Amino acid sequence: MVCEFSANCIPSSSSMTQTVSVGGAEQKEGSISCTTFNILAPIYKRLDQQEQNQCLRESDFRAFWMGRNRAILDWLLYESSSNIICLQEFWVGNEEIVRMYQERLGDAGYVSFKLARTNNRGDGLLTAIHKNYLSVLSYRELLFNDFGDRVAQLFHVQSVIPSLQNQKGNIPQEILIVNTHLLFPHDSSLSLVRLRQVYRILQFVESYQRENKLKSVPIILCGDWNGSKRGHVYKFIRSQGYVSSYDTAHNYTDSDADAHKWVSHRNHRGNICGVDFIWLCNPNKLLKPLRTSWAEAVFGIIKYLLRKTSLAEGDAFAFLKGENHGDFITYSAFCEALRQVNLIGLPFGLSFQETKDLWAQADRNGDGIVDYEEFKQKIWNPTWSEEPEEHLETDIKNPKQGTDEKAFGFKVKNAVFFPREVEQGMWPENYSLSDHASLTVVLSPACLPCSRVQ
Structure with missing residues (x-):
C-alpha cells in the first residue's frame, strides 16, 4: 500500500x-x-x-x-x-x-x-x-x-x-x-x-x-x-x-x-x-585533553565487547594478556586481542597510530607493559563512564x-x-x-x- x-x-x-x-x-x-x-x-x-x-x-x-x-x-x-x-x-x-x-x-x-x-x-x-x-x-x-x-x-x-x-x-x-x-x-x-x-x-x-x-x-x-x-x-x-x-x-x-x-x-x-x-x-x-577522552571512550568499547562475550574482570585481563605467562599485558598481546574483537584489521578499525596512542594511555608508567592495576584503571573502568554528574557539570x-x-x-x-x-x-x-x-x-x-x- x-x-x-x-x-x-x-x-x-x-x-x-x-x-x-x-x-x-x-x-x-x-x-x-x-x-x-x-x-x-x-x-x-x-x-x-x-x-x-x-x-x-x-x-x-x-x-x-x-x-x-x-x-x-x-x-x-x-x-x-x-x-x-x-x-x-x-x-x-x-x-x-x-x-x-x-x-x-x-x-x-x-x-x-x-x-x-x-x-x-x-x-x-x-x-x-x-x-x-x-x-x-x-x-x-x-x-x-x-x-x-x-x-x-x-x-x-x-x-x-x-x-x-x-x-x-x-x-x-x-x-x-x-x-x-x-x-x-x-x-x-x-x-x-x-x-x-x-x-x-x-x-x-x-x-x-x-x-x-x-x-x-x-x-x-x-x-x-x-x-x-x-x-x-x-x-x-x-x-x-x-x-x-x-x-x-x-x-x-x-x-x-x-x-x-x-x-x-x-x-x-x-x-x-x-x-x-x-x-x-x-x-x-x-576539560581533560581530547586524546585522553578518546582513549577512554575506546577502552569503553573494548570493555563492552569483552563483557558481551560474558568475560568478567579477571577473565578479560587473561584474554588481553593472551599466552603470556606473566601477570601483565604486552603490546603484541594487546594488538592480538583487539584483532580478535574486530577493532583492528578491518578497513574501519583502529589504525597503527591509534593503537599505539591507545597503548600509551593504558601503559601509565611507560614501562612497556600493562599490569593488573593499570588494566583496571584504564581499560576495565575507564574514567568517563564512571564520572559523577558533578564532575562533568x-x-x-x-x-x-x-x-x-x-x-x-x-x-x-x-x-x-x-x-x-x-x-x-x-x-x-x-x-x-x-x-x-x-x-x-x-x-x-x-x-x-x-x-x-x-
Whole structure:
C-alpha cells in the first residue's frame, strides 16, 4: 500500500503555536534560537509501508516530495523561526529542491550553505543563518572520507544585535556552530567508526580554535547523532564538557531512568529512539585533553565487547594478556586481542597510530607493559563512564584561583521538540514531515567566570 502525501499530513498552525514562542517571543530578550532537523531525503523515504516494494521511494513522485518539502519550509520559516537552522538528509542532488530552499531562505533573510556527502550519496547538510542576528566570519567543511561518507560543517559567527555584545564593550561576541549527521549504527562493529567521526569533529573544532586564537567562545554542535543517551558517542561528547540542551532545559540527567524520557526518531526498523541533539559547551568548562577522552571512550568499547562475550574482570585481563605467562599485558598481546574483537584489521578499525596512542594511555608508567592495576584503571573502568554528574557539570561559581576573568557563554532558556508527543516518548502516527522530530532550542547570553583549560 502506498502512503500518499496530502494536506492532511501537514501540521496545522494551531498545532504548532506552542512551539512558535520558543523561537519567536523570547527573541526580544536577546536570546538566539537554533533548530536541528533531519528532513528525510526523498531518495530514502519508502512509500510502501508494508515493505512489499522496497524500491518505491518518494523521490519518484515529484508531487509528494515537493509538497512535503514545502511544508517543511513553511514550518521552519513561519513556526520555528530560528536564527540558526541545521538540516540533515537535505537532497543536495536535486537542483529544484536546492533552488527552492535557497530562494525561500534567502528571501526570509538567511544565508545558506549546503554540503553534499562524499561519493555522490545524493544527500547532505544545509545550514542557514539569519543575517539580522548573526554574521558568518568563516565557514569550513569537514569531509570524513570514511566508511559512512559523512561530512560536517563548521561556522564561526559573531553577533549582530546589541543584546549579544560583550559585557566589556562593543566587541561582537563570537560562537562556533557545527552541523553534522553521524553514521547509523547498523551493528556494534560500527561503534568505533561513529566514535572516530565525533573525535574528528572535536579535533577540527580544537584546531580551528588554535589557528584563530579563540580561547573563550561557546560551541554549539547540532545534528542527527544516530545514537541514544546510553551510547559511547553520547558519553564521549559529555566527557568533553558538552551538555544536551534539551536535557538541561528539562532537568534530565544521564541516568538510565532519564535515558528514554523522550524520543526524536522512528527508524527504518520501526524502533523509536532519541538521537537528535543540540550540544552546548561553554568556555568555562574544565576539560581533560581530547586524546585522553578518546582513549577512554575506546577502552569503553573494548570493555563492552569483552563483557558481551560474558568475560568478567579477571577473565578479560587473561584474554588481553593472551599466552603470556606473566601477570601483565604486552603490546603484541594487546594488538592480538583487539584483532580478535574486530577493532583492528578491518578497513574501519583502529589504525597503527591509534593503537599505539591507545597503548600509551593504558601503559601509565611507560614501562612497556600493562599490569593488573593499570588494566583496571584504564581499560576495565575507564574514567568517563564512571564520572559523577558533578564532575562533568563544572560549577561556574568556582573559577580558577587568582583570576576574575569573565567569559561569554549561554544558558539554556528553553528547548522543545515538534511534534510534542515525542517529549513523552511516543511517536504520533499522523506526523509525516519526516521520520525525525525537529528540535528547537533557545539560548540566552550569560557572562561566566572563565575556568576552562585550554
